[in-house]
Amino acid sequence: MKRSTVLATFLVVACLGFVRCYYNSEEKLYPPTSSGCEANNVTYSTTISGILSRNCYSCHGSSVSESFGGGVTLDNYTDVKSHVGHIYGAVSHQSGYPPMPQNGPMLDSCKIKAIKVWIDAGAPNN
Numbered sequence: 044m045k046r047s048t049v050l051a052t053f054l055v056v057a058c059l060g061f062v063r064c065y066y067n068s069e070e071k072l073y074p075p076t077s078s079g080c081e082a083n084n085v086t087y088s089t090t091i092s093g094i095l096s097r098n099c100y101s102c103h104g105s106s107v108s109e110s111f112g113g114g115v116t117l118d119n120y121t122d123v124k125s126h127v128g129h130i131y132g133a134v135s136h137q138s139g140y141p142p143m144p145q146n147g148p149m150l151d152s153c154k155i156k157a158i159k160v161w162i163d164a165g166a167p168n169n
Contacts, residue, residue: 082156083160086169087123087161087169090157092123094154096118098150098154099143102144104117105119117130123166127162130158134150134158
């Protein structure tokens with residue numbers, strides 16, 4: 044009986060040696076991942092034109108803008124620049140602007156932020 048108690052105690056201690064109790068915060072266990080939202084170095088050619096082509100050209104491309112986009116064309120810099128005063132209001136669903144994309148979900152906050160950064164920089168053709 045004494046031998047089995049000693050053996051059982053040894054096994055319990057040995058098992059506890061393999062199991063470590065430690066404290067970790069959620070941030071250490073699950074570090075935040077990058078949101079992928081890069082609003083620095085926003086350019087028309089690499090950022091804005093991509094956002095517009097993926098989200099706006101289906102209605103505001105030159106071949107369809109008269110039929111679907113109310114005559115507003117956004118598929119080149121000159122056209123975008125002429126409408127820049129309305130673009131941010133529309134994509135951020137501000138009062139007084141038609142919410143865009145029409146009949147679709149609002150652009151994600153990262154895209155809207157990039158558009159705002161570009162406009163605030165003077166909407167350069169870069």
